[in-house]
Amino acid sequence: xxxxxxxxxxxxxxxxxxxxxxxxxxxxxxxxxxxxxxxxxxxxxxxxxxxxxxxxxxxxxxxxxxxxxxxxxxxxxxxxxxxxxxxxxxxxxxxxxxxxxxxxxxxxxxxxxxxxxxxxxxxxxxxxxxxxxxxxxxxxxxxxxxxxxxxxxxxxxxxxxxxxxxxxxxxxxxxxxxxxxxxxxxxxxxxxxxxxxxxxxxxxxxxxxxxxxxxxxxxxxxxxxxxxxxxxxxxxxxxxxxxx
Numbered sequence: 586x587x588x589x590x591x592x593x594x595x596x597x598x599x600x601x602x603x604x605x606x607x608x609x610x611x612x613x614x615x616x617x618x619x620x621x622x623x624x625x626x627x628x629x630x631x632x633x634x635x636x637x638x639x640x641x642x643x644x645x646x647x648x649x650x651x652x653x654x655x656x657x658x659x660x661x662x663x664x665x666x667x668x669x670x671x672x673x674x675x676x677x678x679x680x681x682x683x684x685x686x687x688x689x690x691x692x693x694x695x696x697x698x699x700x701x702x703x704x705x706x707x708x709x710x711x712x713x714x715x716x717x718x719x720x721x722x723x724x725x726x727x728x729x730x731x732x733x734x735x736x737x738x739x740x741x742x743x744x745x746x747x748x749x750x751x752x753x754x755x756x757x758x759x760x761x762x763x764x765x766x767x768x769x770x771x772x773x774x775x776x777x778x779x780x781x782x783x784x785x786x787x788x789x790x791x792x793x794x795x796x797x798x799x800x801x802x803x804x805x806x807x808x809x810x811x812x813x814x815x816x817x818x819x820x821x822x823x824x825x826x827x828x829x
Contacts, residue, residue, distance in 0.1 A: 610670060613666060620661050643672050
């Protein structure tokens with residue numbers, strides 16, 4: 586069941602939403618006004634007209650100090666942004682009550698220039714995005730060319746190696762010797778017996794040298810499944826002799 590809002594809300598929504606003002610801003614502004622009231626009297630700008638440039642200059646000074654890292658005014662310890670807010674509020678109130686002396690020079694052309702420069706900034710940013718995109722495309726193109734060249738070189742290397750293998754040679758033209766290495770841990774288990782027999786991959790090639798880490802190298806027939814027996818003998822003992 587939804588509750589209908591109080592009729593007061595309908596009227597309240599039509600009023601200026603003062604409740605939207607952040608309390609922190611109100612507090613710092615009030616402290617700046619308190620400092621001014623103590624020095625010059627309550628709402629002194631309504632007793633004697635104030636010049637617009639006086640408060641514009643004060644607001645800009647406090648704003649610049651804040652921009653460069655000075656949060657609080659050195660002489661009053663009032664927050665510089667609170668002072669800016671107070672200057673703006675005084676100008677608004679003095680203007681409303683006809684107590685402001687406008688000593689500025691108005692220029693519609695200057696105001697128009699500021700708005701027109703928005704398009705210039707937009708164009709400059711668009712040009713920079715185009716330059717960034719072109720630079721990225723160039724870098725990606727160079728990377729792509731490098732990758733293509735690497736693939737071509739790798740293919741050539743593998744192709745040359747395959748052709749040399751078919752001729753029993755290495756890439757440098759020397760005779761090729763296929764060597765298969767088996768770790769000692771494959772030959773002996775922790776209990777001192779033979780480890781499970783290793784099943785060599787069948788290859789339609791002639792016998793090759795077998796090298797044991799820390800052990801001898803010998804010629805093998807590739808039919809023997811008991812590599813450890815050959816290792817103990819230091820030579821290939823043949824499939825029949827390896828049977829237990």
